Amino acid sequence: MNESEINEMVIKCPACSVEGLAKSIMKEIEIPHFGKVLETTIQCPKCGFKHSDIIALEQNDPAKYVIEINKNNLSVRVVRSQSATVSIPEIGVKVEPGPKSEGYVTNVEGILTRFEDAVKKALKLFDDEQSQKNAKNTLKQIEELKKGNGTATLIIMDPFGQSNIVSENVEISEIPEEELRELKTGFSHIEE
Structure with a gap:
């Protein structure tokens, strides 16, 4: 740097x-x-x-970054801008940007830890049986991925192309127009 x-x-x-x-x-x-x-x-x-x-401070073309989470890439560097959506579809977790979104630099394991922390907070907020069961199941899946057991897909979709997954195994592609329109940016818009 x-x-x-x-x-x-x-x-x-x-x-x-x-x-x-x-x-x-x-x-x-x-x-x-x-x-x-x-x-x-x-x-x-x-x-x-x-x-x-x-x-x-720079804007790029919208981009979608995809990498398989496995035991060999938990230390791969991940840069998430404040406008990016991060998801792991196999375990049903997704974080969309909001007005208080922050950018950060971490690694794949750090992303898993962030999701783990969010699910633990949800466990305290929702006390119905089904929510508790779903959250505990999600935590087990995240734990297994962090131990290097199994695989899942990490997807970062950034409408401003400012995020990155620094690996030769990352797939970077354009975001289709219809998906781009649905993507949240975290910025407030005032329409007249």
């Missing part, structure tokens, strides 16, 4: 509202296989608030 300009300032904390304590750091960096991004971090020593985000 090549770092360029770093902008640091002290701001009012967005969580506890204490003036002049939270540190805001913005830096533009170049990520191989991805391009220029703006990495932002806000940290407050008073209340412990922390927020990080990666914002792509």
